[in-house]
Amino acid sequence: MPEPTAPRSFWAVAREPRVVGLLVLLLVAAAVCARLGVWQLDRAQQRAELAAQHEAAELEAAGPEGVGVLLPPQSTFPGELVGRQAWVEGEYDAAGQLLVEGRALDGRVGYLVLTPLRVTDDGTQGASWADLSGAPVLPVVRGWVESPEESAALDPPDGVVRLTGYLQASEAAGQGGSAPGRTDAISTGELVNQWGGPMYSGYLVLLSSDPAQPSAADGGPAQLPRPTIEGGTGLNLQNLFYALQWWVFGGFAVLLWVRLVRDEAAGGKRRTRGEDAGIAGLPGPADVDATGPRPAP
Numbered sequence: 001m002p003e004p005t006a007p008r009s010f011w012a013v014a015r016e017p018r019v020v021g022l023l024v025l026l027l028v029a030a031a032v033c034a035r036l037g038v039w040q041l042d043r044a045q046q047r048a049e050l051a052a053q054h055e056a057a058e059l060e061a062a063g064p065e066g067v068g069v070l071l072p073p074q075s076t077f078p079g080e081l082v083g084r085q086a087w088v089e090g091e092y093d094a095a096g097q098l099l100v101e102g103r104a105l106d107g108r109v110g111y112l113v114l115t116p117l118r119v120t121d122d123g124t125q126g127a128s129w130a131d132l133s134g135a136p137v138l139p140v141v142r143g144w145v146e147s148p149e150e151s152a153a154l155d156p157p158d159g160v161v162r163l164t165g166y167l168q169a170s171e172a173a174g175q176g177g178s179a180p181g182r183t184d185a186i187s188t189g190e191l192v193n194q195w196g197g198p199m200y201s202g203y204l205v206l207l208s209s210d211p212a213q214p215s216a217a218d219g220g221p222a223q224l225p226r227p228t229i230e231g232g233t234g235l236n237l238q239n240l241f242y243a244l245q246w247w248v249f250g251g252f253a254v255l256l257w258v259r260l261v262r263d264e265a266a267g268g269k270r271r272t273r274g275e276d277a278g279i280a281g282l283p284g285p286a287d288v289d290a291t292g293p294r295p296a297p
Helices: 010-014 017-060 188-195 237-266
Strands: 085-092 098-105 108-121 137-145 160-169 202-210
Touching (some): 108 160, 137 160
Antiparallel strands (some): 085 108, 085 160, 160 202
């Protein structure tokens, strides 16, 4: 039986070429993890800055701006417009009205009343759609109801209406509603196929209407609160936690190398495999002969 090998110093083991090569490999992995952590932290800060810009713009605004001034039809929806007050004029298309399933208000689950508005004025006097195929359609969330039962109070006002509300970005496409006249997502990409276009890339959450629609007390839709950017103000915690996870992974890669070198310096596999053994758990030169790798005893 071979004699146990005396422990060597940490730095003597660390200077071996194969150990240095392993260190380089693990440092590259740690650097990648560190960079991903910084990227996630930047994302968290960007969300905070976007929320701050959004609040500042709302405070500085003298009042609601025309929808077409803020968001021309078929243009990309900027995140800072979430919750921005806007006004628009047009006529509701009651035949296209939908109920959006699975939406909560004050702890109760119900439905959003979603109605297409054929726009006649969005603050640009028609300039925003001059190069398009016609007047645009704006999805309007007129409020929330707990029951999907048909009611005349859910019918939109007739004729031209002037609406004021909060802008919100389009949602991702859903799976479809459970019955005709229902949907599970406010996706302009899907709605344009049903209502026609051109269409705005966001929708309006109703704040006021002239003429007014039936109130919640009379069986009409209940008013919804102002939309906010997901995550609120301050650093986005989800992105922050992701950043911490990547940094922990990077630190683990370096600690793994330190642990392997310490085991090797203390003797590790050498106690039973001789001087030519490698780092504990890794093959060394003595494990390889002319015919290939030799299994450890």
